[in-house]
Amino acid sequence: MSHRIVVVTAGLTVPSSTRLLADQLAESVTTQVSARGEEVSVEVIELRELAGELATFMTSGGVPTPTLTRVREQVSGADGLIAVTPVFSASYSGLFKMFFDALDPTSLSGMPVLLGATAGTARHSLVLEHAMRPLFAYLRAVVAPTAVFAATEDFGSSGLAERIARAAAELATSVLAQGDYALEGFGPDLAARPRRTSGTQVDSDVTPFADLLKGHSG
Template identity: 65%
Template sequence: MKLVVVSAGLSVPSSTRLLADRLAAATAGRASGAVDVRVVELRDLAVEIAHNFTNGFPGRGLSAAIDDVTSADGLIVVTPVFSASYSGLFKSFFDVLDKDALVGKPVLIAATGGTGRHSLVLEHALRPLFAYLRAVVVPTGVYAASEDWGAEGLAERIERASGELAVLMSALAGRSAPTVQALAGTTVPAGSSLPAQGNVAAREDGFQVVPFAEQLAALRP
């Protein structure tokens, strides 16, 4: 399986990259089978991203990064917090992707910041962004403030989130496109290959919506 890490850290060394590396190592350790980990450093692609907006063509490095993200079995995305939201560089990279590039793709969201007061950035900024892109965002996001490094709690959040991503990656590997798109939270035709159980909302047009928690439970052995 292919795991791609997108890091929007700007400094060297970067706490954003450090969190990304810890999440990647934990996910690879929890996955069933070998995992090929690729890292996309957005800092190195900033100029190419800007040029893509003005001329419509990705450079060689940006094109390779887009290919990696599009072909990934799972994504870990980590951004520093700027002005109570994700960074402009982070958003710009996902703006240049094709609108369907992340449909049904498992994504773990994470962020770093100087204070714990910004922890809700995961819910008010990152989760809506990837829900709009129709990715399958794992339930647990990971936020690391400056005081979290070396403190209790961060390691547990990393393990919980990486475990959720590993389960989704393993479950979705090799599944058909319609089933993967169903797991993205889109409506699917009644009688499709997605196991439906519990509280399934039926619609008059013959489609049904399966809550994410039940979709995830149906994939577990």
């Protein structure tokens, strides 16, 4: 079975540390998936190339251009997503946010996602937790427990390589589980549960909510 990973990178320069981290994450995920006997393909979306398309979308009442429509479908049809942004003003870049604002709100629901960010200093490392993770939780994505931050000094270090390998293994596990498991319910304790193979059934033992409220005046 072949799996498709889409990489979204918001780096603004060529070359960029953001694209470098994205490539390293994608390579590690590919290695992890291949080691488990599965095929995987990787597609990269450079957001700087879509800046004009995104500006048009935002200023035209949310009407996507043909190019943006194609990219939206590319993302929504993926088996997993790697999203990497540079840090600006202690958060993800405006270009990064514009792109995910331009997606259909349900595009990432239940999709395994690996987060990454880059900056010149380690002082910005909390951007992964206070900005990026809440965004993807809102989009109902299944975010890998390990997110990867890389300051300029981190590149080439064994510590970064270890974090990349751990995060890649988590994403690979989630992607490969998609064939056997589906996500049901929402909340912080969201977990993979066996996919239902028949129509939805109502548990006859469930007490109606109105009955639960009887006797309560508060």
